[in-house]
Amino acid sequence: MFKRTFSTLLIILLISNYNSIANNLYDKQDWREEEGIYTRIYDAKIKLISGEQTSIHQLAAKKPLIVALVFTRCAGVCNPLLLQLKENIQIILRKNQYKFSVLVLSFDPLDSLKDMQNLAYRFNLLNEPNWELAVVDSISSMTKSVNFFPVWDMRKKQYDHDALLVGVNTQGYITKKLIGLRSADEISLLISDINNVYRPSYRLPTPANMFTCFNYDPKTGKNTPGWGLAFIALPALLTVGILAFLRLRGKYHS
Amino acid sequence: MQQSLLSLFLILSGIIILVFILVYLSSIQSQPQQGMKNPLQKRFWFITIMVVVLGMFFFITIPKSPYYLYANEQPARIVHTVSSQFVFLMSNQDIDPAQPMGENIELNTNELVEFRVTSLDVTHGFGIYNDKYELVAQTQAMPGYVNKLRWKFSEPGKYYILCLEYCGSGHQVMKSFFNVK
Amino acid sequence: METKKLNKITALWIVAILVLFILSIILGIIMRLNQGELIKIQPPTFYADMTTHGVTMIGIWFVAGMAAVNYFMERYVKTSYTANMFAMVMTVIGVVMLWLSTLVGNFHAGWTFLYPLPFKIMWSTWATPLFLWSIGVFGIGWFVWTISLMAAMLKKYSMSQVLAWQHFGKKDPEVSTPPFVLISMISLIGVLTCLIAAVILLILLFAEYYSGGTFKNDALLIKNLTYFFGHTIANEMLYLGLAVIYELFPEVSGRPKLKTTWYVALAWNLTLFFVLAAFFHHLYMDFVQPEGLQIIGQLASYLASLPSSGVTVFSIIVVVFRNKINWSLTNSLFFIGIVGWVVGGVGAVIDATISNNFILHNTLWVPAHFHTYNAMGNVLFSLGFFHWFSKYATNHSLPDKYSFVKLAILIIGGVGFLLAFYIAGADSVPRRYSTYPKGLESAKTLAAVGGVFAIVYLTGILSFFVNISKRCLNVLFQRS
Ligand code: HEM
Ligand SMILES: [Cu+2]
Numbered sequence: 001m002f003k004r005t006f007s008t009l010l011i012i013l014l015i016s017n018y019n020s021i022a023n024n025l026y027d028k029q030d031w032r033e034e035e036g037i038y039t040r041i042y043d044a045k046i047k048l049i050s051g052e053q054t055s056i057h058q059l060a061a062k063k064p065l066i067v068a069l070v071f072t073r074c075a076g077v078c079n080p081l082l083l084q085l086k087e088n089i090q091i092i093l094r095k096n097q098y099k100f101s102v103l104v105l106s107f108d109p110l111d112s113l114k115d116m117q118n119l120a121y122r123f124n125l126l127n128e129p130n131w132e133l134a135v136v137d138s139i140s141s142m143t144k145s146v147n148f149f150p151v152w153d154m155r156k157k158q159y160d161h162d163a164l165l166v167g168v169n170t171q172g173y174i175t176k177k178l179i180g181l182r183s184a185d186e187i188s189l190l191i192s193d194i195n196n197v198y199r200p201s202y203r204l205p206t207p208a209n210m211f212t213c214f215n216y217d218p219k220t221g222k223n224t225p226g227w228g229l230a231f232i233a234l235p236a237l238l239t240v241g242i243l244a245f246l247r248l249r250g251k252y253h254s
Numbered sequence: 255m256q257q258s259l260l261s262l263f264l265i266l267s268g269i270i271i272l273v274f275i276l277v278y279l280s281s282i283q284s285q286p287q288q289g290m291k292n293p294l295q296k297r298f299w300f301i302t303i304m305v306v307v308l309g310m311f312f313f314i315t316i317p318k319s320p321y322y323l324y325a326n327e328q329p330a331r332i333v334h335t336v337s338s339q340f341v342f343l344m345s346n347q348d349i350d351p352a353q354p355m356g357e358n359i360e361l362n363t364n365e366l367v368e369f370r371v372t373s374l375d376v377t378h379g380f381g382i383y384n385d386k387y388e389l390v391a392q393t394q395a396m397p398g399y400v401n402k403l404r405w406k407f408s409e410p411g412k413y414y415i416l417c418l419e420y421c422g423s424g425h426q427v428m429k430s431f432f433n434v435k
Numbered sequence: 436m437e438t439k440k441l442n443k444i445t446a447l448w449i450v451a452i453l454v455l456f457i458l459s460i461i462l463g464i465i466m467r468l469n470q471g472e473l474i475k476i477q478p479p480t481f482y483a484d485m486t487t488h489g490v491t492m493i494g495i496w497f498v499a500g501m502a503a504v505n506y507f508m509e510r511y512v513k514t515s516y517t518a519n520m521f522a523m524v525m526t527v528i529g530v531v532m533l534w535l536s537t538l539v540g541n542f543h544a545g546w547t548f549l550y551p552l553p554f555k556i557m558w559s560t561w562a563t564p565l566f567l568w569s570i571g572v573f574g575i576g577w578f579v580w581t582i583s584l585m586a587a588m589l590k591k592y593s594m595s596q597v598l599a600w601q602h603f604g605k606k607d608p609e610v611s612t613p614p615f616v617l618i619s620m621i622s623l624i625g626v627l628t629c630l631i632a633a634v635i636l637l638i639l640l641f642a643e644y645y646s647g648g649t650f651k652n653d654a655l656l657i658k659n660l661t662y663f664f665g666h667t668i669a670n671e672m673l674y675l676g677l678a679v680i681y682e683l684f685p686e687v688s689g690r691p692k693l694k695t696t697w698y699v700a701l702a703w704n705l706t707l708f709f710v711l712a713a714f715f716h717h718l719y720m721d722f723v724q725p726e727g728l729q730i731i732g733q734l735a736s737y738l739a740s741l742p743s744s745g746v747t748v749f750s751i752i753v754v755v756f757r758n759k760i761n762w763s764l765t766n767s768l769f770f771i772g773i774v775g776w777v778v779g780g781v782g783a784v785i786d787a788t789i790s791n792n793f794i795l796h797n798t799l800w801v802p803a804h805f806h807t808y809n810a811m812g813n814v815l816f817s818l819g820f821f822h823w824f825s826k827y828a829t830n831h832s833l834p835d836k837y838s839f840v841k842l843a844i845l846i847i848g849g850v851g852f853l854l855a856f857y858i859a860g861a862d863s864v865p866r867r868y869s870t871y872p873k874g875l876e877s878a879k880t881l882a883a884v885g886g887v888f889a890i891v892y893l894t895g896i897l898s899f900f901v902n903i904s905k906r907c908l909n910v911l912f913q914r915s
Contacts, residue, residue, distance in 0.1 A: 034400075035348040038332040038368070171328065196328065231639075232659050235631035236711065239624060242582065243594065250590035256794055259785055260861035267778045273752075274774045280757045288757040293749075297698070301745035308737045311788065316733065318790035321726055339555065376552045377654060379720070379797055381865065387874045389794050389863035394720045396654050397551065401722040414874070418720075418797040418865055420545045422557055423479040426868040 379418025471883025489546025500675025525576025702742030775811030800860025848892030855885030
């Protein structure tokens with residue numbers, strides 16, 4: 001019996017030496033969400049679709065903002081971004097008590113206030129209390145201050161750009177960003193973040209890890225167990241199982 | 255702070271050692287088999303006192319945990335920190351992992367600083383030492399995670415960063431600094 | 436015949452453990468002298484040395500506890516000689532693999548081999564799998580041993596009997612569980628749990644290693660598993676030692692056997708849970724870990740100290756206080772070991788407080804406290820057993836010579852060695868530094884002083900080694 005175990009082990013060992021692993025495990029992190037955090041957002045003069053003139057800092061002072069950057073001719077990510085945001089916010093509003101409003105800004109020089117009004121109409125946002133749509137005085141200062149750099153694609157006649165949400169607190173500081181289409185949980189996290197709810201740390205978006213310990217649930221403020229946590233509980237469960245088995249076997253033999 | 259913990263430790267250890275010496279002496283001096291009177295009752299009091307003392311310690315110390323430090327304030331400064339074998343990079347701007355670059359950091363006394371600490375490779379430790387080389391604060395630098403450490407420096411001077419998690423053969427040379435005005 | 440076999444294998448364990456212990460102490464002294472700049476080795480060599488020292492020490496004192504428990508378990512139930520032998524073979528293979536990987540392959544990720552450090556190869560490429568497999572080999576051997584001991588107990592006792600539940604609320608139940616059986620079972624359950632954690636840990640690490648980078652682990656999860664295994668095994672090996680003390684201390688002192696009472700039963704049952712949750716204190720400085728677990732960590736660490744001090748330590752004091760007992764080298768070692776254990780526990784509780792950990796984590800305070808309850812606690816428990824066994828198995832009844840001198844050397848060496856660690860810890864000196872940077876003024880001197888005291892400690896150990904191993908070799912080569 002020893003011989004067999006031993007030789008199996010040796011074989012495994014030999015095989016293992018020929019394997020190597022990829023070294024650059026962590027280069028794929030998306031760090032852009034970290035850019036410009038805690039800088040003040042550019043205090044653009046904006047014109048709301050209601051016709052009111054104000055500035056971003058003034059608006060933020062009333063309620064913290066989620067700023068979304070879109071252009072009305074977009075055939076790409078803008079539509080799903082707004083649709084999903086609207087849907088998610090409806091879910092969140094049922095549970096989250098924090099204040100915030102969504103400010104949709106156009107980054108296309110060709111967009112007029114009228115285009116934004118149409119956009120609001122299309123997405124049925126005209127009567128949504130938490131939503132504002134506007135055009136800004138200087139698009140380049142705006143995009144620069146949030147590190148958002150759309151590229152004009154001549155062929156498609158479209159801007160190539162990210163889906164970006166920027167969280168701005170009442171002092172006008174950018175406290176968190178979300179890139180890409182994100183879940184209600186993550187948007188809820190963003191909302192508590194712009195309300196200056198301090199959390200000592202967070203995960204970076206990484207290429208999907210299968211087993212992580214926790215998923216933070218901002219709605220309840222609790223961490224819900226991820227698959228990884230099951231791994232931490234598993235040893236105890238297996239131990240109980242093994243004990244039960246040993247006892248049954250012991251009873252049977254004696 | 256560390257020195258008072260050492261004193262606490264030495265005093266408690268001294269008491270414990272003394273008790274054991276007394277117990278030993280009572281054994282070699284005693285008439286045969288007198289024993290302890292009412293051991294169960296003594297045991298009960300001993301455990302009760304332990305529970306009370308530890309319970310007090312628990313409730314006093316938990317709110318002082320670093321997770322709650324300055325949680326209700328707005329940081330005046332953000333210092334992005336990236337560690338990798340075997341350097342720390344600190345910057346006022348966010349750091350691009352493809353071309354990580356640090357810069358000299360100057361902080362002011364009594365302003366709330368938030369260090370956002372992460373790692374590009376293995377786990378490191380981010381230990382802040384003052385110019386007398388006393389450890390004042392620390393957090394871990396774990397790949398894939400950002401730890402936010404908030405701190406206010408009351409003393410101006412040069413501060414050093416030493417690595418406080420073993421990270422390979424250059425662990426002991428991993429060092430950086432910043433200034434507080 | 437059967438006892439002869441058991442005696443032989445126990446004697447073999449003792450000799451092997453002591454030899455490895457002495458070698459590992461020498462590695463420890465080399466580290467301390469290098470930190471004190473009395474000698475000079477290269478950093479990779481230092482860290483390979485540190486890794487070897489750490490894993491070997493944990494390994495040998497774990498098997499020391501297991502061998503002792505196995506030996507006394509035979510008084511109550513029939514244990515398996517094969518499993519014992521199998522564990523021995525696997526331990527030896529494991530040690531050879533380990534030392535090859537560290538001393539030849541120069542693997543040096545530390546005894547906790549915290550992910551992803553083992554995969555950032557700074558050594559021979561074959562050393563990483565060899566090291567991980569050495570842990571696997573230990574794990575398999577010890578797993579089988581643990582299971583076989585548990586199975587032996589569960590053949591005779593029911594689940595509730597072996598955990599002494601019948602003692603709750605009843606003064607004299609029909610079946611009384613001996614404290615030794617209870618404590619062994621509690622410790623073995625803990626051991627089994629952390630070995631399973633080790634298996635899961637290794638599977639995840641191997642999955643990443645052999646997937647060539649397509650499967651990636653989560654650093655936080657792996658750190659949790661690492662300390663689930665690492666912290667828990669280091670803790671449980673102490674409890675194995677305590678089981679032996681419950682059995683042997685009254686016996687060699689000429690006092691009646693300790694009995695299981697409701698509070699003994701309760702204390703040990705609670706200990707099982709507290710110890711399993713205490714490992715969270717290794718992650719205090721990972722602010723990503725949810726706060727709830729951090730607080731559980733501090734709570735469990737505090738609570739774990741209650742039953743041990745209130746029941747175990749108190750029981751020993753009750754045996755000794757104002758009772759003329761037969762003091763011998765064996766129970767002196769036990770008695771001093773208990774002191775070391777308690778003092779180390781004080782250092783541990785201080786460090787297990789989150790707000791203190793903020794300025795003590797990964798300073799030399801950590802090696803300070805765990806060396807206290809190992810070098811001055813667990814080692815003395817095992818040494819007491821080794822000494823007693825070597826005399827008992829050879830029918831050696833002459834009184835011990837020079838006991839006082841031997842103990843004094845051990846205590847002086849140990850206390851000096853440990854104080855140097857504690858003071859350096861309070862001076863913020865980081866742990867695991869091959870040499871200290873300029874500015875940490877006291878670090879170097881303290882290291883040199885600690886190193887010298889460690890040599891004194893080694894002298895003490897050698898004096899024990901000579902007599903114990905001589906007698907154990909006699910047992911080993913007795914004709915059967
Ligand atoms: C007198 C005997 C001993 C000496 C001189 C010694 C010395 C050392 C030294 C110098 C270190 C490195 C400290 C640092 O982080 O800078 C160390 C680490 C360690 N020692 Fe010992 N030690 C001794 C006994 C023991 C015993 C009995 C154990 C039993 C468990 C033990 C377990 C460990 C462990 C687990 C580490 C951590 C290794 C790591 O960080 O990877 N040592 N020891
Ligand atoms: Cu490092």
